[in-house]
Amino acid sequence: xxxxxxxxxxxxxxHALRDDPRVFIYGQDVGAFGGAFKATKNLQKEFPGRxxxxxxxxxxxxxxxxxxxIEGLRPIxxxxxxxxxxxxxxxxxxxxxxxFWRTQVPCPITVRLPFGGTSGGGPFHSQTPETIYAHYxxxxxxxxxxxxxxxxxxxxxxxxxxxxxxxxxKFLYRHLKxxxxxxxALPIGKARIAREGRDLTVVAYSxxxxxxxxxxxxxxxxxxxxxxxxxxxVKPLDTDTIIxxxxxxxxxxxxxxxxxxxxxxxxxxxxVTSEGFGLLDAPPQRLNAKDTPVPxxxxxxxxxxxxxxxxxAAARKILRH
Amino acid sequence: MLQTVSESRAVxxxxxxxxxxxxxxxxxxxxxxxxxxxxxxxxxxxxxxxQEALSAAIGVHLNxxxxxxxxxxxxxxxxxxxxxxxxxxxxxxxxxxxxMRGRDGxxxxxxxxxxxxxxxxxxxxxxxVVNGVLFARRLKGISGIVGVACLGEGATSTxxxxxxxxxxxxxxxxxVLVIANNQFAYSTPTNRQFACADLADRAAGYGVESHSVxxxxxxxxxxxxxxxxxxxRAGHGPQLVVATLLRLCGHGEHDDAGYIAPEMKNSxxxxxxxxxxEEFLLKKNLADAAQFAVWRSEAIREIxxxxxxxxxxxxxxxxxxxxxxxxxxxxxxxxxxx
Ligand SMILES: Cc1ncc(C[n+]2csc(CCOP(=O)(O)OP(=O)(O)O)c2C)c(N)n1
Ligand SMILES: [Mg+2]
Numbered sequence: 013x014x015x016x017x018x019x020x021x022x023x024x025x026x027h028a029l030r031d032d033p034r035v036f037i038y039g040q041d042v043g044a045f046g047g048a049f050k051a052t053k054n055l056q057k058e059f060p061g062r063x064x065x066x067x068x069x070x071x072x073x074x075x076x077x078x079x080x081x082i083e084g085l086r087p088i089x090x091x092x093x094x095x096x097x098x099x100x101x102x103x104x105x106x107x108x109x110x111x112f113w114r115t116q117v118p119c120p121i122t123v124r125l126p127f128g129g130t131s132g133g134g135p136f137h138s139q140t141p142e143t144i145y146a147h148y149x150x151x152x153x154x155x156x157x158x159x160x161x162x163x164x165x166x167x168x169x170x171x172x173x174x175x176x177x178x179x180x181x182k183f184l185y186r187h188l189k190x191x192x193x194x195x196x197a198l199p200i201g202k203a204r205i206a207r208e209g210r211d212l213t214v215v216a217y218s219x220x221x222x223x224x225x226x227x228x229x230x231x232x233x234x235x236x237x238x239x240x241x242x243x244x245x246v247k248p249l250d251t252d253t254i255i256x257x258x259x260x261x262x263x264x265x266x267x268x269x270x271x272x273x274x275x276x277x278x279x280x281x282x283x284v285t286s287e288g289f290g291l292l293d294a295p296p297q298r299l300n301a302k303d304t305p306v307p308x309x310x311x312x313x314x315x316x317x318x319x320x321x322x323x324x325a326a327a328r329k330i331l332r333h
Numbered sequence: 334m335l336q337t338v339s340e341s342r343a344v345x346x347x348x349x350x351x352x353x354x355x356x357x358x359x360x361x362x363x364x365x366x367x368x369x370x371x372x373x374x375x376x377x378x379x380x381x382x383x384q385e386a387l388s389a390a391i392g393v394h395l396n397x398x399x400x401x402x403x404x405x406x407x408x409x410x411x412x413x414x415x416x417x418x419x420x421x422x423x424x425x426x427x428x429x430x431x432x433m434r435g436r437d438g439x440x441x442x443x444x445x446x447x448x449x450x451x452x453x454x455x456x457x458x459x460x461x462v463v464n465g466v467l468f469a470r471r472l473k474g475i476s477g478i479v480g481v482a483c484l485g486e487g488a489t490s491t492x493x494x495x496x497x498x499x500x501x502x503x504x505x506x507x508x509v510l511v512i513a514n515n516q517f518a519y520s521t522p523t524n525r526q527f528a529c530a531d532l533a534d535r536a537a538g539y540g541v542e543s544h545s546v547x548x549x550x551x552x553x554x555x556x557x558x559x560x561x562x563x564x565x566r567a568g569h570g571p572q573l574v575v576a577t578l579l580r581l582c583g584h585g586e587h588d589d590a591g592y593i594a595p596e597m598k599n600s601x602x603x604x605x606x607x608x609x610x611e612e613f614l615l616k617k618n619l620a621d622a623a624q625f626a627v628w629r630s631e632a633i634r635e636i637x638x639x640x641x642x643x644x645x646x647x648x649x650x651x652x653x654x655x656x657x658x659x660x661x662x663x664x665x666x667x668x669x670x671x
Contacts, residue, residue, distance in 0.1 A: 067518075067525065099455060134437055137376075308441070312654055
C-alpha cells in the first residue's frame with residue numbers, strides 16, 4: 013500500500029475525530045464533497061455530525077472556531093486555499109492568537125492551509141503565507157515536508173492547546189508517497205536532518221525540502237556533501253539544530269518558496285549570524301521567490317520560485333567561496 | 334406597457350445582440366473545455382454554461398463608459414461589454430500578448446482603463462472596487478454611468494459583500510449588484526449558505542431596491558436587467574438583482590458536479606437559456622434557422638482563428654520578464670533581490 017501526503021492528512025483527521033470527541037471539521041465543501049482537494053473525503057459519512065460545510069465566510073469560519081475552542085472543542089478549519097486565509101486574517105491574528113495571552117483561556121484551533129505554488133495556480137491560488145502568521149505571537153506555524161510529518165504533525169496540531177497554522181503543500185499532496193503511517197515522530201519544534209553532509213547546510217521547509225534534497229544529489233555527483241535541514245515547524249524555529257549543522261559545515265543557504273522580503277529564510281540567517289557568527293566560513297545566503305505576485309504562466313512560475321537548479325547554483329556559489 | 338414600433342425594433346436588436354453574445358460565449362466555453370481536456374490549458378477552466386442569458390443581458394445594457402466587474406461565469410457578459418474573443422483566448426492560453434501577459438490567467442482578465450475590472454479570486458472583493466470607480470467618477474463630475482458587479486450566491490456570505498453593499502447604499506452609488514443564484518457554491522447547496530427564503534429580501538435591510546429574475550428565461554433577463562440598470566443610471570441608487578438559475582456544468586472543468594441531483598437538472602431550473610433564447614427569437618421572428626446557422630459558423634470561425642493566432646504567439650519569457658511588482662521606475666532601481 014502506498015500513502016500520499018494527502019491521504020496522511022485525511023487519515024490524521026480521521027484519527028483525531030475517532031480519538032477525541034471534541035474535534036470537529038469546518039470548511040467550505042468539506043462535507044459530502046470531501047473538500048476541494050479531497051482531504052476530508054468520506055469523513056462526514058464516517059463521522060456523522062462532526063464535519064460541517066461552512067458558508068464562504070472565512071472571517072466567520074475562524075470566529076466560530078475560536079468560540080468553539082473557548083467552549084472546550086478542538087475545531088479543524090480548512091481554508092479552501094491558503095490565499096483565502098487573508099480574509100480571516102483579523103480573526104486569526106487578533107482573536108485566536110491573543111486569546112490565551114489575554115484571558116488564560118486556550119484557543120486550540122487548527123487552521124489547515126493548502127498552500128504553495130502549483131503550475132497554473134496564479135496569483136491567488138499559490139501563496140505561501142507562513143511568514144505573516146509566524147510574525148504574530150501566539151500562533152504555531154507548521155510546514156510538514158514528508159508524508160509522515162503531514163500525519164503526525166497534524167495530529168499534534170490538534171492536540172496542541174494553541175492555534176496552529178498548518179501549512180500543507182498542494183504540490184506534495186499527490187507527489188509524495190510513503191509505505192505506511194508513522195507510529196512515532198519528532199516533537200513539534202524540532203528540525204530534522206533530511207540528508208547528512210559536511211560541506212554546506214541547506215535549510216528548507218515544506219516542498220523546498222524535496223527540491224533541496226534533489227539539488228544535494230546533483231551536487232553529490234560533483235563531489236559535494238550537502239546537509240539538508242528540514243525545519244518542519246517554522247514557528248517555533250529550531251535554531252539549535254540549524255546551528256549544530258552549521259558548526260559541522262561552516263556554510264549556510266536558507267531556501268524558501270515565499271517572497272524575499274523578511275520571512276523564514278531571513279530569520280534563519282539572522283539567528284545564525286548573531287548566535288553562530290564564528291562558525292561561518294562564508295557569508296550565509298538566502299534563496300526565495302521573486303518579489304512579485306506568483307505568476308500564472310508555467311514559464312514565469314518556474315522562474316519565480318526556487319528550483320532544484322537555482323538551489324544547486326546558489327549552493328555552488330557558496331561552496332566556491 | 335405599450336411600445337412604439339421603433340422601440341420594439343430596438344428591443345429586438347438588443348435581444349438579437351444578446352443572443353449572439355450568448356452563442357459566442359457558449360462556443361468559446363466549449364472550446365476552452367476541449368482545450369482543457371487536451372491538456373492545452375495551464376490551470377483551471379471555468380464555464381458559464383446556463384448563465385449566458387443573465388450575463389449577456391447585463392453586457393448589452395452597458396455602455397463603453399460604464400464599469401463592469403464580471404466573475405467566472407460571465408463570458409457572455411464580457412463579450413457583450415466589448416471584450417474581443419482574442420483577449421479571452423490569449424489569457425487562457427497564456428499568450429504574452431494578452432491583456433494579462435501570462436502573469437495572470439483564465440477568468441482573471443480585464444482592462445481597468447476601459448472600466449473592465451479584472452477579478453481577483455477572493456469572492457466579494459470586487460464589489461467595493463466598483464464602488465470606488467463610481468465614487469471617483471462622481472467626484473470628477475461624471476454622471477449617467479453605472480457599475481455592475483457580478484457575484485454568485487455563495488459570495489453573499491462574505492463580509493466583503495455586506496460591507497460593499499452597505500457602502501454603495503450609503504453613498505447612493507449607481508451600482509447594480511447581480512447575484513447569480515445557481516444553487517451551488519462549488520458543491521455547497523444554498524441551505525448551507527444562507528437561511529433566508531429569498532436573497533432579494535435582504536435589499537430592504539440595506540435600503541436598496543431589488544429585482545428578482547428567472548434567469549432561465551431569456552426575455553425576462555433582458556427586460557429585468559435593462560430595468561435595474563436604467564434605475565441605477567437614473568440615480569435611484571444601488572440595485573440588487575437576484576437571478577435564479579442552475580449551473581449547467583461543474584464548478585470548473587475538473588469537477589463532474591455529481592452532487593447536483595438529477596431531479597434538479599430536470600426541473601425548470603435546469604432549462605438551457607440558450608435554447609430558450611432561440612425559441613424566443615424564432616417565435617418573435619427576430620431570427621430564423623438560417624440566421625442561427627450563419628451566426629454559429631461565424632462564431633466558430635472567430636474562435637478558431639483566435640485560438641490558432643494565440644497558439645502561434647510567444648509565451649511569456651522569464652528572461653525578458655521584468656521581475657518587479659512596482660510601477661515607480663525610481664523605486665525599481667532601488668530594488669534588492671534575494
Ligand atoms: C474568499 C474566498 N473563499 C473561497 C474561495 C474559493 N471558491 C472559489 S469559487 C467558490 C464557490 C463560489 O460559489 P458562488 O459564489 O455561488 O459562485 P458560482 O461558482 O456558483 O458561480 C469558492 C468557495 C474564493 N474564491 N474566495
Ligand atoms: Mg453559486
